Amino acid sequence: MARKQRIHYEGALYHVICRGNNREYIFDKEEDKKIYLETILRYKEKYKFKLYAYCIMDNHGHLLIEVGKVPLSKIMQGIQQVFTMKYNKKNGRTGHVFEQRYKAILCNKDEYLLSLIRYIHQNPMRAGIKEKLDYQWSSHRTYIEKNASRLVDYKYILSILSEDINKAIKKYAELIEEEIDKEEMTEEELNKGIRQDRQPKQHETKKLDHKYIKQKTCEYYGVEPNELSKKTRKQKIVNARKALILISKEFSDISNKELAKELHLAESTVSNILSDENNKKLTQIIKL
Known part of the structure; x- marks a missing residue:
């Protein structure tokens, strides 16, 4: 594997x-x-x-x-x-x-x-x-x-x-x-580290606070937190929203349902963002 x-x-x-x-x-x-x-x-x-x-x-x-x-x-x-x-x-x-x-x-x-x-x-x-x-x-x-x-x-x-x-x-x-x-x-x-640099085991927990991730993501993309839940086609907001979903799922315990509710998205939209390999590059250089 x-x-x-x-x-x-x-x-x-x-x-x-x-x-x-x-x-x-x-x-x-x-x-x-x-x-x-x-x-x-x-x-x-x-x-x-x-x-x-x-x-x-x-x-x-x-x-x-x-x-x-x-x-x-x-x-x-x-x-x-x-x-x-x-x-x-x-x-x-x-x-x-x-x-x-x-x-x-x-x-x-x-x-x-x-x-x-x-x-x-x-x-x-x-x-x-x-x-x-x-x-x-x-x-x-x-x-x-x-x-x-x-x-x-x-x-x-x-x-x-x-x-x-x-x-x-x-x-x-x-x-x-x-x-x-x-x-x-x-x-x-x-174990309060964020993740081990290897394939995670099922019992390992994710320990970054979602609010902290949101703050750093917004700082990097230059957007306000409340903009992430608005309907918009502005690319930087769309990218920030996708990055927030990807990083939050990687480093926090938040669920797809909770992310969907917070960002005013359908739960299926969150799932699609997570499964799209093209979105991975959005998370590569954000400094946490």
């Missing part, structure tokens, strides 16, 4: 998790961790995405990425392929290095950015690593030590906490020291 086509949004925030094939310890050597980070930097400079946090454990890695114009799939394809080539050459082997497809969870930036950074930086603590937060292969120390970094976009995160850099670091340190219940984080934080 073909994989479901991804919808790319400029500014989308992803929590990416990469595991070694068969849970192999592909990062157990410091040299391999260094090569992986160097590869990430190479593609960060090429594709202009933002990296807010990382933690490279021995058999998996966590990345918190905000994409720009280039979709995550292309970014990760480059990173994974180059590392795989170097890893196999260095170890005289062939075949897969990573576990099939990486896992990527699209998250609500406004609500979960700081929580995800904390979750990622606390990985060594949960794994029982003696260095805990001082673990060398995470981005935590970049935040604490104010080290200039081409890899980690830490200044933006600190600016959220305070305009004063020293106060921001203090607040960050306090935030990171707060204990996260692992089960709560897994269920509440990770």
